[in-house]
Amino acid sequence: MGKSVMARIGLEIHGYLAMHKTHQKLFCRCTVDQDAAPNTTVCPRCTGQPGSKPMLPNKEAVEKVVTCALMLDCSINKKLIFQRKHYDWPDLPKGYQITISGTYSHPVGEHGKYLDVGITECHLEEDPARWDPETGLVDYNRSGYPLIEIVTEPDFTSAGEVKDWLESLLTTLSYLKAVNKNAGIKCDVNVSTEHHPRVEIKNVNSIKTIVLAIDGEIKRQHEVVAQREKVFAHTRSPPDTYGKTHFMRSKETALDYMFIPEPDLPLIHITDALVENIQKMLPEKPHIKIERYKNMKVSATDAKILASDLALADLFEKLAKTVDPLLAAKWLRHELLKIMNVTQRTLQEVEFDEKHIAELLQMVVKKEITDQTAEGLLKQMIEKSFSPRAYVAQKGLGIISSEEELGKLTQKVVSEHPEAVKDYLAGEEKALNFLIGKVMALTKGKAKADTVKELLKRRIC
Amino acid sequence: MVTLMATKELLTQLQEGKLLCIEHVNQQLVLIKKENPRINAFLYTAEKEALERARALDGKRKKGKVGKLFGLTVGVKANINVIGMPISCASKTLENYYGTYNADVIEKILAEDGIIIGITNMDEFACGISGETSAFGPTINPTSPKHVPGGSSSGSAAAVAAGLCDVALGSDTGGSIRNPASHCGIVGIKPSYGRVSRYGLIDLSMSLDQIAPCAPDTDGCALLLEVISGYSDNDPMMYPLSVPLFTHFGKQPKTIALSPVFEELCKDKKIYKIVKEKVLDFAKKQKLILKEIDLKYVALAVESYYPIVYTEFFSGTRKYDGRRYGKRIEESCKEEVLRRIIGGRMISCAEYEGRYYRKALRVRRAIQEEFEKAFKEVDVIALPTTPELPHLLRKIPSPEASYAYDAFTIPANLAGICAGVVPAGKIDGVPVGVQLYAGNFKEDVLVTVMKVMEGQ
Numbered sequence: 018m019g020k021s022v023m024a025r026i027g028l029e030i031h032g033y034l035a036m037h038k039t040h041q042k043l044f045c046r047c048t049v050d051q052d053a054a055p056n057t058t059v060c061p062r063c064t065g066q067p068g069s070k071p072m073l074p075n076k077e078a079v080e081k082v083v084t085c086a087l088m089l090d091c092s093i094n095k096k097l098i099f100q101r102k103h104y105d106w107p108d109l110p111k112g113y114q115i116t117i118s119g120t121y122s123h124p125v126g127e128h129g130k131y132l133d134v135g136i137t138e139c140h141l142e143e144d145p146a147r148w149d150p151e152t153g154l155v156d157y158n159r160s161g162y163p164l165i166e167i168v169t170e171p172d173f174t175s176a177g178e179v180k181d182w183l184e185s186l187l188t189t190l191s192y193l194k195a196v197n198k199n200a201g202i203k204c205d206v207n208v209s210t211e212h213h214p215r216v217e218i219k220n221v222n223s224i225k226t227i228v229l230a231i232d233g234e235i236k237r238q239h240e241v242v243a244q245r246e247k248v249f250a251h252t253r254s255p256p257d258t259y260g261k262t263h264f265m266r267s268k269e270t271a272l273d274y275m276f277i278p279e280p281d282l283p284l285i286h287i288t289d290a291l292v293e294n295i296q297k298m299l300p301e302k303p304h305i306k307i308e309r310y311k312n313m314k315v316s317a318t319d320a321k322i323l324a325s326d327l328a329l330a331d332l333f334e335k336l337a338k339t340v341d342p343l344l345a346a347k348w349l350r351h352e353l354l355k356i357m358n359v360t361q362r363t364l365q366e367v368e369f370d371e372k373h374i375a376e377l378l379q380m381v382v383k384k385e386i387t388d389q390t391a392e393g394l395l396k397q398m399i400e401k402s403f404s405p406r407a408y409v410a411q412k413g414l415g416i417i418s419s420e421e422e423l424g425k426l427t428q429k430v431v432s433e434h435p436e437a438v439k440d441y442l443a444g445e446e447k448a449l450n451f452l453i454g455k456v457m458a459l460t461k462g463k464a465k466a467d468t469v470k471e472l473l474k475r476r477i478c
Numbered sequence: 479m480v481t482l483m484a485t486k487e488l489l490t491q492l493q494e495g496k497l498l499c500i501e502h503v504n505q506q507l508v509l510i511k512k513e514n515p516r517i518n519a520f521l522y523t524a525e526k527e528a529l530e531r532a533r534a535l536d537g538k539r540k541k542g543k544v545g546k547l548f549g550l551t552v553g554v555k556a557n558i559n560v561i562g563m564p565i566s567c568a569s570k571t572l573e574n575y576y577g578t579y580n581a582d583v584i585e586k587i588l589a590e591d592g593i594i595i596g597i598t599n600m601d602e603f604a605c606g607i608s609g610e611t612s613a614f615g616p617t618i619n620p621t622s623p624k625h626v627p628g629g630s631s632s633g634s635a636a637a638v639a640a641g642l643c644d645v646a647l648g649s650d651t652g653g654s655i656r657n658p659a660s661h662c663g664i665v666g667i668k669p670s671y672g673r674v675s676r677y678g679l680i681d682l683s684m685s686l687d688q689i690a691p692c693a694p695d696t697d698g699c700a701l702l703l704e705v706i707s708g709y710s711d712n713d714p715m716m717y718p719l720s721v722p723l724f725t726h727f728g729k730q731p732k733t734i735a736l737s738p739v740f741e742e743l744c745k746d747k748k749i750y751k752i753v754k755e756k757v758l759d760f761a762k763k764q765k766l767i768l769k770e771i772d773l774k775y776v777a778l779a780v781e782s783y784y785p786i787v788y789t790e791f792f793s794g795t796r797k798y799d800g801r802r803y804g805k806r807i808e809e810s811c812k813e814e815v816l817r818r819i820i821g822g823r824m825i826s827c828a829e830y831e832g833r834y835y836r837k838a839l840r841v842r843r844a845i846q847e848e849f850e851k852a853f854k855e856v857d858v859i860a861l862p863t864t865p866e867l868p869h870l871l872r873k874i875p876s877p878e879a880s881y882a883y884d885a886f887t888i889p890a891n892l893a894g895i896c897a898g899v900v901p902a903g904k905i906d907g908v909p910v911g912v913q914l915y916a917g918n919f920k921e922d923v924l925v926t927v928m929k930v931m932e933g934q
Contacts, residue, residue, distance in 0.1 A: 061579045065797050067572065068559045068581060068680040073714045101793055103826070112796020120828070121836075275826035277835060280684035280790050282714050 024235050025215075026179060027137075027171035027207040028227075032190065033144070033200040034081050034163040042161035043078050043143045044071035044115065049163075051200060055156040063161035065110030070281045074099070078141060078163035079125075081195045083287060084295050085165055086126025086139040088189055088302070094123040095287045097141075099279040104272055108148035110160055116142035118166060119276035125287075131189070132182055132304060135170030142166060165196065171207060171215070176231035179206075183224050188303045192327040208234040213248035218262050221255045230256050237262075306330055313342040319350045328364035329354075335371040340378040348378055348395075356396050370402040377405045389462035390414050417464045420472070423456070427472045430455045438477055449473065482641050485550075485698030492549035495539055499532035499549040503593060506551055510596070510642050517618045519637035521556055522564050522597040531593050538591070545591030546705055550698075552587055553598045553637040553646035558689060559678040560584050560594055567680055568612035569602045570810040575803050581678020582713070583647060583689050583706040590705045595643050598633030604654055604682040605791070605814045606630050607883050610874060613812060618871070621663045622908045625868040628658030630682075631692070635662040638692055645693040645702045651682045652783055653863070653887025655690035656899040660863035660911030663901045665699040665928065666692040668887075669707065670919045671894035673721075677712035681794030683787040685715075686891040696900060696932050700724040700925040707921075722922040727929050729922040731857035734761050735769040739776055740861040743885055749862045752903045753912045757860040760931050769856050775845045779888040780881055782841035785825055785834040792822020817877065842892045849893040853917035858927050861886055863899050863913040867906075886913060896921045900932045 036049050045062040061069040083093060100119040103112060117124055117140040129136030146160035167186075173179045190196040203222045208231060209215035216238065218230045233256065238248050253262040301309075303324045310320035310333075323333045329349060336345040357364065377394060380386045386394075386409055394405050394414075409415055417423060430452055431438055440448035449470070456469045491497040507525055514520050528551065535549055554560055557567045559577040566572045584594070601611040609617040609632025619627035620640035627636045631648025635658035638646050648655040650668035659666030667690060674689045681687065691702035707721040722729070736757060744750040761768040795815075800806030808819060825834045852859065865885055869875055875883070890897035895918050902912035912931065916924035 065802075066559075066578050067565070067567075067575065067797070067803070068557070068676075068678045069579075070677050070684075070713055070715075072711055103793065103796055105796070105799055107801055110797065110802070112799055113793060121832070273828045275793075275823070275828065277789060277793060277826060280793075 024174055024208060024210045024231075025171040026173035026175075026209075026231060027215075028167075028169045028173075028179065028183075029205040029207075030167040030169075030183075030186070031203045032165050032167075032196040034078050034141075034165050035194055035197040036075070036077055036163065037194060039075055039077045041075055041077075043075050043141070043163040044161055046072070047161065050158070051197075053158050055154070055158060057158065059157045059160070063110070064157045065112075071115060071279075073282070074141070074285060075163060079285065079287070080291070080295065081163075081193070082125045082139060082141045082165050083292065084193050084299070085167070085190060085195050086129065087292070087295055088193060088299055089126065089129040089131045089136045089139060089167070091126025091129030091136055091139050093126050093287055093292050095289075096123060097125060097285040097287065098123055099282045099285070100276045101279050102274040102276055104274060106145070106148075107153075107155060108145040108160075110146060110157065114143060114145060115279055115282070116140070118142060119274065121276060121278055132185060134172045134182055137168040137170055139165065139167050171209065176228040176235075179231060180224055180228050183227065185303055188325055192300045192303065206230055206234075208238070210235055210238045210248070211242070213238060213242070214250035214268075216248065216250065217252045219252055219255060219265065226256055229260050230262060233260060233262060300327060310342075310346070313337065315342055315346045319346045322350050322354070326364060332364070332369065332371055332374070336375050336378065339375045340382065344378055344382065348374075352392055352395060356392075356399060360396075360399060362399060367399050368402060369398070373398060373402050373404055380405060380409065384416055384418070384465065385409070386414060386416055387462055387465055390416075393462075414463060417460050418468065423460075423464060423469065423472055424476075426456050426459050427469070427476050430459070431473070431476055441477060482694040485644065485693060485695055485701065488644060489548065489550065489701075493539070493544060497549075499535045499539075499593065500529065502549055503528050503532040503551060503595070506595065506642060509640075513620075513640055513642060517620055517636050517640055517642070518599055518615050519617055519633040519640065519642055520553065520596040521566065521568065521599050521614055521633065524563060524594055524596050528593050528595045535591055535593070545589065546701060547587060547590040547592035547645075550592050550644040551595040552592045552702075553596055553634050553643035554584070554594055555631050555634050555646070555648045556597045556600050557604055557649055557680040557682075558583065558647055559680070560597070563594075563597050565597065565680070566614075567603045568600045568614055569807075569812075569815065570613045571798050571805050571807045572803055573613075573805070579678065581689070582675035582710045584678065586706050586708070587702075592645075592705070596637075598631070598637055598646060598648075600633055600648075601630035601654075601814075602812050603680070603791070603795070603815050604630040604649060604651060605818055607653070607657060607880050608869065608874070609633070609636075609658070610872070611812055611814045616871065619662055619868070622661070622868075624870055625661065625908055626871055628661035628864075628868055630654040631658050631666075631690070635659050635664055635666065635692055638662070638664050638694055645691060645698045647702070647706070648690050648692055649679055649682070650688050650690040650887075650891065651686045651787065652884045652891050655692055656863050656887050656897060656911070656913060657884070659692050659899045660901075660913070661868045661909060663904075663909030663911070664692055664694055665696050665898070665900050665932065666690060667699050667703055667898040667921070667924070667928075668890055668896060669703060669921060670896040671891075672713075672716045673719075673896065673919060673921065674703075674706050675708075675710035675713040675716060677710060681790070683790040684794060685786065685790060686783075688891075696925060696929040697725065699898070700727070700929070703921060703925070719919060724921055724925045727926045729920075729926050731766060731923050731927055733767040733769055733856040733858075734927070735771040735852070735856040735859045737771045737773050737776075737859060737861065739773050740886060743777065743865055744862050745865045746867060746905075748905050749865070749867070749910055752905070752910050753860060753862045756902045756912050756931065756934075760927075760934060763934065764930060771852050771856060771859060773848055773852065773889075775841065775848050776889045778841050779845060779892055780885050782838040782845070783884070783888045783892060784821075784881060785838040786842065788818050788822035789825050789835040790822075791818050792826055795819060814877070845889060845892045846894060849889070849895055849915075849917070853895070853920070857916065857920075857923050859915040861913050861915070863887065863911045867908050867910075890915055894918055896924050898924050898928045900928045
């Protein structure tokens with residue numbers, strides 16, 4: 018390609034709302050459980066039995082969507098009108114889906130902005146059942162799961178922008194504990210190049226595939242134009258195993274969903290008090306945190322990693338009040354995350370008393386313990402938080418800084434390893450490291466390597 | 479023609495054990511076997527279930543306190559879910575559907591010791607005014623066999639009138655309990671929208687449907703209404719209101735009104751004459767203030783009702799796609815149901831965005847407001863139930879004429895208010911019921927007026 022192609026890209030993002038409090042579906046009390054045996058978490062409502070009616074929408078789900086919408090700087094509609102979206106498909110027990118999207122709807126939130134990308138609207142809907150086209154079997158467990166849909170303006174110009182933005186969005190949503198990460202997201206991607214009509218790619222389900230789909234579509238539209246053909250508005254399937262999308266339907270055969278306001282549900286009022294309360298509880302956005310951390314002289318990489326997890330960010334911010342932010346960043350980003358990785362734990366599972374960690378880091382700063390001792394303590398504190406100072410005193414883990422004590426040990430090592438001493442004197446730096454290691458081993462890591470090095474040098478020379 | 483025992487007397491006999499439940503059910507089952515082949519009121523007789531329950535209730539009575547409906551047999555319209563019974567909506571579409579759960583009203587009836595004795599015939603999916611659109615044959619009017627019994631709750635009204643059950647449940651979307659109650663000479667009540675849980679009632683038009691009781695007398699009807707009323711979070715269109723004891727008949731009205739618009743719309747002036755005389759007599763004897771009230775928008779009721787019904791019915795029937803309940807509705811239903819589905823599809827198409835359904839909802843709002851205003855001035859409004867006498871069996875009128883037949887009952891559904899019918903007299907042997915409207919959730923006033931008027 019000679020010149021770069023001008024593209025406008027918009028997204029419709031669907032995610033499963035995480036129901037931490039109620040663990041219930043949107044319009045019935047059935048349990049939300051991704052792992053339940055097929056058709057075990059069902060009732061007359063979510064299977065669409067004749068005569069069944071929805072219950073009032075799950076309050077937690079409504080509040081979660083309002084929370085997300087506020088986080089994306091949307092204005093909140095105070096009156097929610099649910100709609101029936103009709104279509105004929107084996108996964109749809111009632112023949113329609115209850116949603117707040119559609120012709121006459123007032124979305125939960127609209128006119129928002131997140132990282133310079135316009136948010137058209139944010140709304141709530143129920144998931145259909147799971148239908149297996151191979152066997153024809155339908156599992157209604159999923160029917161009625163609460164879904165959030167976030168629609169953006171076509172403000173992206175490249176797949177790279179979409180990727181960065183989506184990653185940040187997912188971090189933000191994870192701050193709110195709003196979206197079930199394990200269940201993943203699904204996107205409909207709209208791509209329009211050089212003012213040609215837009216083409217929609219349906220049901221793309223990972224960031225990697227979204228990037229693939231966008232790049233592929235920009236290229237495809239470019240090729241269509243190069244062959245002097247017209248780009249027409251239509252819908253394409255998600256990329257197949259070869260990364261290719263395929264024609265699904267044209268705009269002319271677009272489905273008519275025949276939206277009507279849901280007669281079985283009343284208008285749902287969102288009170289000012291609710292909006293105010295949620296607004297107060299909103300966490301700071303990740304990109305603002307990152308900027309703030311960078312202002313504390315934390316490196317960009319560290320700042321980004323610290324802000325990627327709200328629990329980690331919270332811990333960092335608490336620690337930075339009493340210890341040097343750089344030291345806190347280093348210890349959390351490198352040591353703590355390493356231990357978490359090794360032990361396969363998440364911060365949410367660990368109950369830290371941040372005072373204990375602050376105490377630990379202060380002991381490091383004041384050289385009361387060595388880095389090595391501190392690491393060992395941190396590993397133990399993950400299991401159960403305790404005061405490191407008391408523990409160090411009790412177990413005698415404090416740093417050995419007495420020259421007399423260390424002198425004895427260096428003397429011992431030097432006399433036991435005359436070969437190494439000889440090598441060092443002959444110019445082999447490595448030999449000195451060997452001797453340092455021997456002294457450190459004798460102190461069980463409680464001495465500072467620098468001090469030991471100085472003492473050894475003095476003794477040998 | 480059987481003479482029906484007054485509900486109160488029957489209930490006393492059952493509660494005191496003078497009549498055992500098992501005897502009562504047995505007698506009624508004999509009657510059903512004899513009469514039902516002719517009347518076709520029941521589509522299914524719950525013989526085994528009813529006998530079992532009657533025995534259990536007789537045992538319960540010996541042990542102590544019994545429920546409000548103790549031993550009374552209840553007929554249930556074929557669009558209300560009862561576990562294990564065929565809930566076909568009198569349609570081939572749902573011919574093989576058996577209730578998988580109990581409607582809220584069924585749970586309440588069972589809790590008060592009622593006995594479900596059978597599932598009653600109806601117009602297919604409640605689309606009809608005569609009982610003749612049933613896929614399983616028309617119901618015969620026991621009181622006036624040459625004329626249709628009315629509909630769509632034809633079987634429930636006919637079963638009560640013939641003494642095949644003591645009380646019955648129907649549903650009322652545009653007059654479906656009141657119209658057959660009037661034609662069969664019994665009592666029926668359409669509760670205020672949101673008074674009775676719709677959970678388990680198969681949809682005709684969700685924003686208008688109410689489950690509705692009928693009985694030989696106001697005592698029975700008020701009793702059944704009292705039992706089935708009350709908030710349930712299974713129906714999100716309900717309000718958490720307390721339910722007055724309707725059977726105490728304590729709420730005396732001060733004013734009653736007639737409206738010239740109904741007199742004008744009443745095609746058979748003999749009907750209006752009966753109604754008017756009944757009301758004048760009542761007002762005089764009860765020393766009520768008689769008012770005349772002007773209602774502008776009720777003349778638009780039929781025109782705004784059908785777009786709403788078509789649209790909501792189309793939506794509600796999308797689940798009968800042939801994947802789950804045997805047959806695809808479009809391929810298995812009769813003409814009137816198909817007409818409404820096709821009409822509903824056309825109205826719902828994006829092409830017609832909001833031109834019909836939403837406009838109709840606006841007219842409905844105007845009618846609602848008109849009645850809100852009216853009931854600030856009067857307690858009850860009296861009017862005929864239908865503008866004409868029921869047609870002769872199998873002389874099916876045109877769809878337009880059928881639709882216009884509901885002109886006096888539809889306004890109550892559009893306004894969401896409660897309405898009831900009690901027998902007022904007969905014309906050429908055909909029963910005529912007087913209809914009463916009362917304000918939203920004013921069933922206590924309504925039943926009090928009905929009770930007094932019935933006794934006169």
